[in-house]
Amino acid sequence: QSALTQPPSASGSPGQSVTISCTGTSSDVGGYNYVSWYQHHPGKAPKLMIYEVYKRPSGVPDRFSGSKSGNTASLTVSGLQAEDEADYYCNSYAGGALYVFGTGTKVTVL
């Protein structure tokens, strides 16, 4: 099972929006609505930001939103804030292969 493909980096100024793509196949992203997104600050544990494509856990700001079209899922961060600067990883259920993560995207707030 190959890792899902994410752009290595994305950036935006405070207040702007940034969208991160996560491309897989019909065996993972395209086959199930079980895409989740994780925010990872260095030295800390990853934090769940989005699950089941678009749902937000309690406590996650509504600036974070998720969507999916075909084999590509996306995470959008609106109204960028300094604390949003982190690495972001998508994850998808992949049937018999269980779970596959994306390659990761470093978001920089300019």
Add this chain to the structure above:
Amino acid sequence: QIQLQQSGPGLVKPSQTLSLTCAISGDSVSSNSVAWNWIRKSPSRGLEWLGRTYYRSRWYNDYAVFVNSRITVNPDTSKNQFSLQLNSVTPEDTAVYYCARDSGYLLDYWGQGTLVTVSS
């Protein structure tokens, strides 16, 4: 308040076995509605899901194909924890290892992470 507390050595010699433990508070390793996972992160390969254990009237395990022959994830009901054993390690296994709870296709609680270096 669910918390996962990891423990284990940070240095393992090549060809030996990596062993880590994840102690659970606020939930039960024997819960019928969650699964207990191990994930690792390395600079070269990012996040990788390794395996999990869960209880549904009996114990089950699932492992990633790329470590399937070397990995064991075991529950310890007496201590409410679960463990990771990875055999025959090489420097490629150097990574930060995390335990995490899966409550239905999402990893909602994570341990603090343990840097494990494979080196002689």
